[in-house]
Amino acid sequence: MVHRLERLVIRHTLRLPSPAGPVGQGDVAARQFDAALISVGFKLSADALRRLSGLSEGTVVDTAVRTLETVREMVGDHVQHNVYFRDFPANVPDTFEFWTRCVREALEDRKARPGVLAQLRDGVINLLTLPSYGNYRHTYDEMLAAHDELTAALGDRLTVLHLGGTPADEVTALYLALAGSTTPLGEEHLADLKVLAEHCADGPQPETIPVRENRAVVNEARLKAGSVLLLDTVTDVLRLACALSGGDVSLQERTRFRALSRPVRRALLAGLDSVVAAAPAKLADVLTHREAFKRLGERLHPHEYPQWPHAAEVFAVARGEKKAHTFDARVEALLGADDVTGAAELLRSAPGRLFRALDRLLRSAATQEERDAVVAAAEEVAPEVSGRVVLSVREYLHNRAEETGRQRVFINRAGRAHVADDTRAVVPEADRKRLIAALDAEVGRRLPVPERLLVDPDMLDVALPLSGRATAAGLGVLPRGSVSPVEGELLRFFVYWKQKQRITDYDLSALLLDARYDTVSWLSYTNLTEVEGEHSGDITNAPDGASEFINLRLGAVRGTYIVPQVNVYSGEKFEDAEESFFGFMLREAEQQGRPFEPRTVRMKSELRGPGRVALPLAFRRAEDGSWHAKWLHLYLKGHPAYNRVEGNQVSVATLLRGIVEREQLTVGYLTELMANSGTDVATWDAESVPDGPVTYIGLERPEGLHPDSVVITPENLRDLIPE
Template identity: 35%
Template sequence: MRNTIYLKRNRKIMVHPGHNRLPLTYIATAMKNVENLGFTFSERLIAVVQTLSVDKFLDMYHPLVEDLKSLVGANAVFRPMYPNFPQQVMMASDAELYLQAIHHYLTLKLPEHAALERFPLLDQVDLTMIDLGSSEDFNQVIRNLIEAKSSISEADKEDIQWVIASYEDLSTVLPDEIPLKENVGFVVAALLKYEKADIKLIGKYLKTATDILRLAAALSDGDVSLATITQFRKFRRPERRLLLELLEQCGNKVEDMLRYKNRWIRLGEILHPAEYKHKYDGCKAAFDILRNNKPYATFGGKVEHALRQMDAGLAADLLKNRAGEFARRLDHLLRISDNALPMVAKFAAVAADVSTPVLLQVMAHFQHRNERQDLRTFFPKGNVGKAVAIQNTLPDIEAETCEAIVQICQSALMKRFSELPSLGDVYVDERLRRYMMPFAQRSASKALRTIVRGSRLEMPEGDTIRFFLWWKEGTVNGKHTGRVDIDLSAVMYDERWQYVEHISYTNLRSDRYTAAHSGDITSAPHGACEFIDMDIPSIVQYGGRYIVASLNSFTEQPYCELPECFAGWMMRKYPSSGEIFEPSTVLDRIDLAADTRIAIPVILDLVEREIIWCDLALKKHPYYYNNVEENQKGMVLMGKAMTTLKKPNLHDVFMLHAMARGRVVERAECAQTVFSVSEGITPFDISRIMAEFIA
């Protein structure tokens, strides 16, 4: 399992050297097989593998191949409705396609077509290197996740939990401090679950009442972000005493508990603090105030009152001791201020106490503050990848004010970063401007490569993008799914986001350009798949620019209730060569496991030849036409929002580190530290970025 995690995250595996000489045929055969999956071995890995006995080699090789197949989706059997796709669909008559679809809908049987022999794959594939790793490096990967200063995904949590469950000595992965409160709740709950914690160990992590609430949510398998309400389970008496003891030692309990008043009342009914006559007096008093609605003046109430009175000065004075809250409300404070200069000065006085993620977001916000964007886009906290876009009605703020705030943020960050170890000569790749900073990964789906929403990836060479979808029916948590029908669609828009056409089960091919769907399969007892081919030059020539990939659960099961469902895409230069599903050509693969029925994994910008990573979920089926008023959460709005998104990017952050901690050079080969898309520290090293560069 450790190598499975390591391979997925860092494309590394641990192999202990032996004292043998493995026959070269074994190494050559193994490398040829993994090459067919899009991977190869590094020289370091080959050197160690050569020292293994045949038995040790096979023990390493077979799990590795299974893990690689799972990463790219080759662990599934792909049998499309039309096995000679795409030509078979393009050449068939409308009547033939219609009658075969009706036959399948009535019988759930696939048409009987002989699969013709396909010409071998002609595409040249850039192979991904698998390198030799170490226990120390693996432990640092897990430690980075725990020390992340922004939220982590469910897949991240699964890997941390495995380590906590498996390690006897956790000192190599547990830091003295866990910066992110959500991670505190999850990690402490895992330590308690596997009986690897005492109050001395976990007490240093839990400092506020909200920390205790997150812990209770985690122990109940709920949402530690507190974005959704958790149904607390009945805690055992030792657990109740532990939660009360931890809560008792928290300062300023009442105000913190009032933020989530109803949840605390419910939790209090389960904890029963009144059962303990001579203990937990602070807890009893706090619950008494909550249950009986006793008056209690809170800090937040005072700030809100000042804002309602349009008294920016009073609000700022109240907020000066809570620098992060001051920074988040800075735009509002400036809009209601008669004079911006005093407000800017007050922000400058507290900027050093604002966390790095908030400073970076404030800096990016004011850098683009007066750009006339039609929409403002938000990603609500929670475990589902949702985006909300609203009309941008904010009035302008003077350019000098925006520039002053940006400079304050930069100065505070530079000073903070300068206290970190030197980076020496540093190269920062300009292409990193296309990649967003990883601030909120809690709802990120498990994928071949972990990428931040809004990031733009260059399309490799090739004219055909091939989307694929695979799903399966079965039993989940003791309940059978019933028939499951997932539909793969691609919707095309022009440069103004006017609808052009869609390819889906209702329109298997286009009469205007080269695009085809492999056929609508409506049941998957043994697994089912669908493909869509899109020829980029023909679409651009016709006036299309954007393609929104969409997946819809037609039979209404949420993806989290399916045994398995994943999607992905390949770039093909010669789409008629090779198999329909060629693992080595897979660019990305993403698991669909959220509590939703519609997913938008990516948007393609065909003119710029960029893949815009979305990993978004919609709650209801969107319409294909452009109507913002009636389609506020639909495809067009999401498309506009994601293609105009302005968020902190990796280039700007790494450049601040470079200037504060080293000397910027113009060529990677001259640098001691490299930040790039393809070498050194890359956008895909997310756990390291979250732990080390959001300092």
């Protein structure tokens, strides 16, 4: 467990917990450890190297083994990445030539020959029936022998591992940061929080846990530890029950409740009873999840516990035996009567709901007087609304321009997306601008005002993580909508998957679009070579894991956009596979090297979404010829099987247009507000590191900062979101 917790700290914070061990002469082992890290694109900070050098050799070696295992997995180097075409990207054949060769080899195979001849008579050949198609023709070692070593380049990635505090302090700090996050966490981070919460149940706790899903995970640990539960709504109890059953604490997916022990049933019923006794109006929340409460009641047996009568009322409401008038019903009644002013007045008592209803209220208003009442209500209650909601509405209003005919992009919590025409009536521009000004003022009021703020320019276009679900877990991953520069001559995508039970075929493809989002070309198993680059070959079965690559020469790309995608052609979905991840590398033309070189990896993210077509990010060429990545983290539903790039060109192009044309709130937005509040904002200069403490915002933590400095990187970017 200790080692598992240490791995979590490294993955989430890029900090190496300070090893405990006897003093010794570990300098040689420490330098060897650092060299091994550099080979996979990491290195020790000066403080970390100094600390390890003063420990015993055995302590350093043990630390190195654990850390190398962790960082290799972070970058995707924990598996063997073989390719179908051994010399890739060299000597990749023309697609038709390759298929013809596979047919010829099949005709030379006595077992395969009759079946191939029969297919030829029918005029259609199924590639998957050809013995030489889709399976590796050489070993991993044979592939390695065909490639020269990678030549080092200045552009190779070097991610610094900084020295942390004691393992206990680092684990506690990570737990407090995740549990107290002001934004929802992704599925992978929620799973990490569960591990941390169980370990830290008896230790320090965050002052508040504003995100309900996080609270459910913490409550599960508190219940097991016998601590007091954190409950203020009946839905908190329902989420806890889902957590105890291994279900979805966000309540988006149906949870099959497990049989619960008597002590657990008593704890849940006592919790429901106390919530309703303190605020009977909260019974109305039951109606939102009526069916789930019905099923939970079958597990809790509330009739066996007459000492908690208010808990029984919860299930009476769920069964329809007791009336509960919802707040939303009262709002709907007022809007149904065209009383917008009355609805706005009622919503003052629920500031978050008022903010989420602003667009509808403004569109429903028949007069300027009504619109003024809505805006005035929003201005008055803004201080009571969570920072994440304020920022979300601010971003929404920014993109709610007056002109019509635009398209709306809908993205659910799991990252599944679709596009529809925007048929809503316009929001008057004067009211939109007035609200934007009010929200800017509110956000500015809540932001800290550090004396000096140093900002890495590459961080300014990083989108604010208003939901952790907008960012996949992985290395070098930025929130959806972020824009980051891409520097290098060669861009190489990779996907790795390992099937769990069924034969599974994933297909890596890259769609090339022009400035009008029309298809220029693509690279895939149906088009192995193009002017722009090469595909490594189709692998159709992954019992031991499989990889596919696409190599692109950015200077040769015809078009404006490159959209990599991973299609589930057959077999297990991303969520069901034993392992699946995507990433990209950047190289210079002269570097050579293996198809997969860990220190050239710029991003590696998990593929665990619900659809059958994954769109991790897209690349756009600017007018000056430079390239930038736009982070998507999206999934298309796709077809049950046989998804191909040729079949989803239109849907991908339409979705990309909607995302590209939408503007996110970025780090630059917040730094501008800080500057307006009197903060001295300056561009980071590695050659001139200040002596005193500062607030630093950048893609990675630089060395040499004062220990009392506040450092914001993508790993803790959520800390920028005000409460």
